[in-house]
Amino acid sequence: MNTLLNNSDLFITGFRNTLILFFFSAIFALVLGTIVAALRVSPVPAMRATATLYVNVVRNTPLTLVLFFFALGYPKLGLVPIDFTTAAIIGLSLYTATYVAEAVRSGINTVPVGQAEAARAIGLPFTQTLTLVILPQAFRAVIPPMFSVFIALLKNTTVAAGFSVFEAGAIRANLSERGEPALTGLLWVALVFIILVFILSALQRKLEQKWKVAR
């Protein structure tokens, strides 16, 4: 308990940065992932191919490598300089977007065929069929997998600790500089993560109840 109380400044800044990483990456990943999923079912072959290539390549690349590239490689390219937090958010978003895209696509597949047929029968073009009819229903169906993607994202933010972002994963290094026991600090970090994951799961159950599809 003392380790936590005497170093509450470290824990608070650490987890604040973790939550910042989480929220921004979650929003960007949700938007990008939905677009990619839409591209994957679009009628234009080139768009489908692009989205499939993106998903297949990034899903087979370790997150650590993605962050490695953005945190250490990108500055060498002489483009607009970005700080480590931004680099981590870009990396996390690009990585998580592929998982969001797969979740949304599986949701699109669960929407009954009749829905899309009805939309086409009243003359809606593809974009409207997708945005007005299919996606709203697909999102409701994919709340559980979507939340496990976001829980994974929350846990993945710790990887950014290896790339000079001060967040929850980096608390240990700072604690040992102050001579605090590493194990106690790490166990506290783990406990906070368990609580955060628990909150997200509770939110998931609530949303599932609220947005249940009546069929």
Add this chain to the structure above:
Amino acid sequence: MSSILFDAPGPKARSRYRILGVVTALVILLIVGFVILRFAQSGQFDAKKWQLFTFPLVQQTIAQSVGATLSAFATAAVLSLVLGVLLAFGRLSDRRWISAPCYGFTELFRAVPLLILMMIFYYGLPTIGVQGITPFTAVVAGLVLYNGSVLAEVFRAGIESLPRGQSEAGYAIGLPKSKVMTSILLPQAVRSMLPVIISQLVVILKDTALGFIVTYNEILFQAKYFGSQIQYGSPIIPAAIVAAVLYVGMCLILAAFAKWLERRLSRKPGAAVTPAAAVPAEV
């Protein structure tokens, strides 16, 4: 190409799609071209930066780091499959004093970030006097605890998605529960959950890269080391490209193997009829 989401294109739509296709291709070419141009302009393709990777000794070291990644992956994969089966059986046990701890165990280790687990093993345990924790043990132990818990859920979902008649038939011919589980339910569950199991194995392979942070001598760790050699112009981007090719290649081989295995298994008569339940792999 028929899809339920759009009508078969007529002549107008077809020309529109063609234009959109060309536009997409142009945008992609523009982005890729810009990246390559930037790489070239900032000298990432200079021979000096790649020279390092032509030395036999360096290539040997890279091969060793691939070996390190693969040995961590193989050990962790086998052990997490075993742990997953044990935990799944535990959770399905009729005795509460077995099922409750197994439930707690899976929930606990799925909620803790893998990196924190590895750090607990690598930095935490030695401080309370646990000896002989190498980076390898830390990486493997973290991977096994996390992925074992995830796989336990996968196996359990697979077993529960089987028709009830399967276990009932087993009991009817007088098999004990352990026998029903191991010789009737588990083989079918594994078959129907194979895609999910394989994608979880890909996750294990990718997550070995976290060993980079707890100083395990794997591909990414070597890449960073070579990338920071100043006398060769700190070729961090060439090193990242080499690492990316190795990782994506290994994952694609694993995925191809999975596809082959799936086809082979589904060819057999009496293959499981239940499609894989929608349990997504944990990232």
